[in-house]
Amino acid sequence: MLLEHYLILSAVVFGIGMTGVLIQRNLILIFMSLELMLNAVNINLAAYSKYLSQISGQVFIIFIMSVAAAEAAVGLALIVSLYRNKQTINSDEFKILKW
Amino acid sequence: MLELWVLLFPLIAVIINGLFGKKYIKKKAHIFSVGAILLSLLCSLIIYVKVHNGYYANIIYYKWVIAEDIVIPFGILIDSLSSVMLIVVTFVGSMIHIYSIGYMSHDEGYHRFFTYLSIFTLSMLILVLGNNFLMLFVGWELVGLSSYLLIGFWFHKESASFAAKKAFITNRIGDFGFYIGVLLVIVTFKSLNYSDVFNNELILQAKSMVFYIFGLRVNLLEIMTLALFCGAMGKSAQFPLHVWLPDAMEGPTPVSALIHAATMVTAGVYMVARCNPLFSEAVFTSNFIVFIGAATALLGATIGLTQFDLKRILAYSTVSQLGYMIMATGAGAYIAGVFHLFTHAFFKGLLFLCSGAVMHAMQDHLDIREMGGLRKKMPITFWTYVIACIAIAGIPPFAGFFSKDEILAQTFASGHRFAWFVGLVVAFMTAFYMFRSLFVVFFGEPRDKHLYDHAHEAPKTMTIPLIVLAFMSIIVGALVGLPLENGYIHHFLNNVLVPENLSIHHLSMGLSTTLMMSSVVVALMGVALAYIYYMYRKDLPEKTAKAFSPIYKLFYNKWYFDEIYGNLIIQPLVYMSKGIWHYFDIGIIDFTVNAFGKSAVFCGNILKYLQTGKIQTYIFTMVVGSLILIIIFYTL
Numbered sequence: 001m002l003l004e005h006y007l008i009l010s011a012v013v014f015g016i017g018m019t020g021v022l023i024q025r026n027l028i029l030i031f032m033s034l035e036l037m038l039n040a041v042n043i044n045l046a047a048y049s050k051y052l053s054q055i056s057g058q059v060f061i062i063f064i065m066s067v068a069a070a071e072a073a074v075g076l077a078l079i080v081s082l083y084r085n086k087q088t089i090n091s092d093e094f095k096i097l098k099w
Numbered sequence: 100m101l102e103l104w105v106l107l108f109p110l111i112a113v114i115i116n117g118l119f120g121k122k123y124i125k126k127k128a129h130i131f132s133v134g135a136i137l138l139s140l141l142c143s144l145i146i147y148v149k150v151h152n153g154y155y156a157n158i159i160y161y162k163w164v165i166a167e168d169i170v171i172p173f174g175i176l177i178d179s180l181s182s183v184m185l186i187v188v189t190f191v192g193s194m195i196h197i198y199s200i201g202y203m204s205h206d207e208g209y210h211r212f213f214t215y216l217s218i219f220t221l222s223m224l225i226l227v228l229g230n231n232f233l234m235l236f237v238g239w240e241l242v243g244l245s246s247y248l249l250i251g252f253w254f255h256k257e258s259a260s261f262a263a264k265k266a267f268i269t270n271r272i273g274d275f276g277f278y279i280g281v282l283l284v285i286v287t288f289k290s291l292n293y294s295d296v297f298n299n300e301l302i303l304q305a306k307s308m309v310f311y312i313f314g315l316r317v318n319l320l321e322i323m324t325l326a327l328f329c330g331a332m333g334k335s336a337q338f339p340l341h342v343w344l345p346d347a348m349e350g351p352t353p354v355s356a357l358i359h360a361a362t363m364v365t366a367g368v369y370m371v372a373r374c375n376p377l378f379s380e381a382v383f384t385s386n387f388i389v390f391i392g393a394a395t396a397l398l399g400a401t402i403g404l405t406q407f408d409l410k411r412i413l414a415y416s417t418v419s420q421l422g423y424m425i426m427a428t429g430a431g432a433y434i435a436g437v438f439h440l441f442t443h444a445f446f447k448g449l450l451f452l453c454s455g456a457v458m459h460a461m462q463d464h465l466d467i468r469e470m471g472g473l474r475k476k477m478p479i480t481f482w483t484y485v486i487a488c489i490a491i492a493g494i495p496p497f498a499g500f501f502s503k504d505e506i507l508a509q510t511f512a513s514g515h516r517f518a519w520f521v522g523l524v525v526a527f528m529t530a531f532y533m534f535r536s537l538f539v540v541f542f543g544e545p546r547d548k549h550l551y552d553h554a555h556e557a558p559k560t561m562t563i564p565l566i567v568l569a570f571m572s573i574i575v576g577a578l579v580g581l582p583l584e585n586g587y588i589h590h591f592l593n594n595v596l597v598p599e600n601l602s603i604h605h606l607s608m609g610l611s612t613t614l615m616m617s618s619v620v621v622a623l624m625g626v627a628l629a630y631i632y633y634m635y636r637k638d639l640p641e642k643t644a645k646a647f648s649p650i651y652k653l654f655y656n657k658w659y660f661d662e663i664y665g666n667l668i669i670q671p672l673v674y675m676s677k678g679i680w681h682y683f684d685i686g687i688i689d690f691t692v693n694a695f696g697k698s699a700v701f702c703g704n705i706l707k708y709l710q711t712g713k714i715q716t717y718i719f720t721m722v723v724g725s726l727i728l729i730i731i732f733y734t735l
Contacts, residue, residue: 018722021715021718022715022718022719022722023715091713091714091715092713094712094714095711095712095713096712097712098710098711098712099707099708099710
């Protein structure tokens with residue numbers, strides 16, 4: 001398989017993730033879309049790591065995965081907390097930080 | 100080292116009193132200040148004796164200002180002129196310091212007062228001792244500052260703070276001229292040291308540099324001396340800058356004595372005398388000085404005739420006596436001018452201290468119409484006041500006679516006949532108004548029974564200085580002024596001051612005797628007239644005032660100087676400032692600055708709606724922005 005294939009896959013996954021973040025109203029779904037974007041980056045890094053025969057890309061993947069795990073823990077906790085406040089996880093309900 | 104200690108003692112007193120006065124020293128502040136000035140006096144006397152035996156010193160302690168080839172040192176010059184000034188400042192100063200112990204004893208700001216007194220002494224000593232124009236200028240400004248502090252000592256009184264400001268600002272006007280003069284000196288002579296500047300060749304060179312200003316032919320030396328004399332006009336209260344001196348009465352009485360007798364006002368005379376090599380070459384300036392001096396003498400005396408405030412009478416008599424001194428220096432009689440400065444310091448200091456004692460007894464009432472008959476209540480003050488009056492009136496053999504006679508004779512001899520005549524008239528007026536105040540205050544019946552009953556003689560700390568100064572007022576003139584026109588002081592000072600117009604010796608014996616007799620006769624006439632007016636025919640003063648009503652009003656209102664200045668200078672300035680404030684400051688500067696602020700607020704009000712609070716809006720903006728950036732980056 002060529003590098004391009006991996007890159008196209010990565011781009012498509014990234015695009016799906018970004019679209020999800022932009023159009024979803026459910027915080028859980030936004031969150032999942034975010035994870036999708038992170039994984040798209042991981043694919044990209046893995047592909048280049050293989051292509052350039054350098055291990056550092058894969059090291060980054062490990063970092064990103066661990067950060068993503070931590071982030072998921074914090075993010076889910078926040079969502080739970082938001083739900084307890086407003087009895088909803090619709091993102092439009094949380095727009096009090098404005099003029 | 101002795102020379103430096105003269106300066107260091109008051110400095111130490113200033114530091115100690117200034118730092119620890121408020122909390123720790125309080126009512127003991129006089130120990131340091133009086134001790135310091137007495138030690139300075141001791142040093143000055145030793146220096147005087149040394150100078151008498153031919154000592155001369157031009158000591159440079161360090162190089163203060165170095166600018167390429169111009170080096171201005173911190174140095175002290177000891178010669179006969181500065182030693183005479185040292186004696187005046189420290190002797191009269193220490194009497195005033197001692198007097199202040201009694202006079203200020205109940206005042207809240209006791210320590211503050213003595214700190215200021217020491218600053219005043221220190222600044223005057225710097226002015227007198229410096230060996231270059233920069234030190235003279237520093238002392239000059241410091242004296243202005245300390246006079247401001249002392250005149251405004253009772254700053255909670257509105258009149259006192261106004262008087263302090265008036266003195267300060269009026270002096271600034273003169274100092275501006277003085278500053279220009281010093282700059283011209285540095286440009287012309289490339290140095291500020293007296294020893295470099297007073298060089299006949301360079302002075303003649305400066306004299307030969309000619310300019311045309313508004314079609315008038317003037318040389319550099321004339322401009323320089325005129326500018327320097329501007330400073331003297333401010334400090335020595337010469338017409339038209341004399342207005343601050345009478346208002347300086349708002350300060351405590353010892354301050355008036357210090358300003359009028361020992362320090363401050365003598366600075367101008369000292370400066371002109373010190374710069375005599377410059378002034379004696381500048382013919383136009385000298386004539387101008389004679390004119391200003393004579394005008395000031397006449398102005399002060401005429402106003403003094405009509406005042407009712409005891410301290411104001413004395414203040415205007417100072418103005419008039421300063422006019423004499425300045426007139427003498429202008430006529431080339433520098434020694435006579437300094438001589439009069441010397442004698443005047445003693446009897447004028449005495450007069451002011453007496454007025455302070457009277458004020459003390461009369462519970463701060465100063466109107467002579469409320470006094471009367473104090474002779475019995477305050478014998479010491481009375482007798483010392485009599486001595487001072489005789490001295491200032493110029494009746495032999497008291498101090499004032501010798502110096503005043505010399506000034507008149509030498510003004511006559513130098514050819515300024517009109518100035519001499521004015522001087523003679525002023526001598527008559529001086530005798531009249533001094534004895535007027537004497538008769539009204541100390542003789543006759545008490546006019547205010549209540550005040551009279553509470554009057555009492557001043558405490559010892561106040562009367563002792565009076566007695567010492569009175570003693571000096573009697574002997575000091577004869578001591579240094581005999582034989583007439585050729586006395587000790589002439590021999591003492593003639594190595595510094597150019598020997599005055601020797602034409603005095605061309606006057607025949609008969610003529611000089613006539614001149615002397617005329618000044619004595621005129622003074623006696625003044626005394627006699629005052630006696631007739633205020634002891635014998637008490638209805639005459641009012642009748643005279645009515646008969647010459649316009650002139651009397653002119654004199655009584657001080658020739659309307661305050662009103663003229665107020666309407667011609669101060670009011671236009673105030674209006675102009677108000678106009679600039681309203682139209683330029685508020686209309687243009689404030690408007691521009693406010694417009695910037697308001698436009699920022701306006702833009703912010705519109706743009707604030709972009710902040711929706713929705714996360715997805717922000718992310719969308721960010722994504723679109725990144726895309727645009729990527730497109731720009733790859734297409735360009």
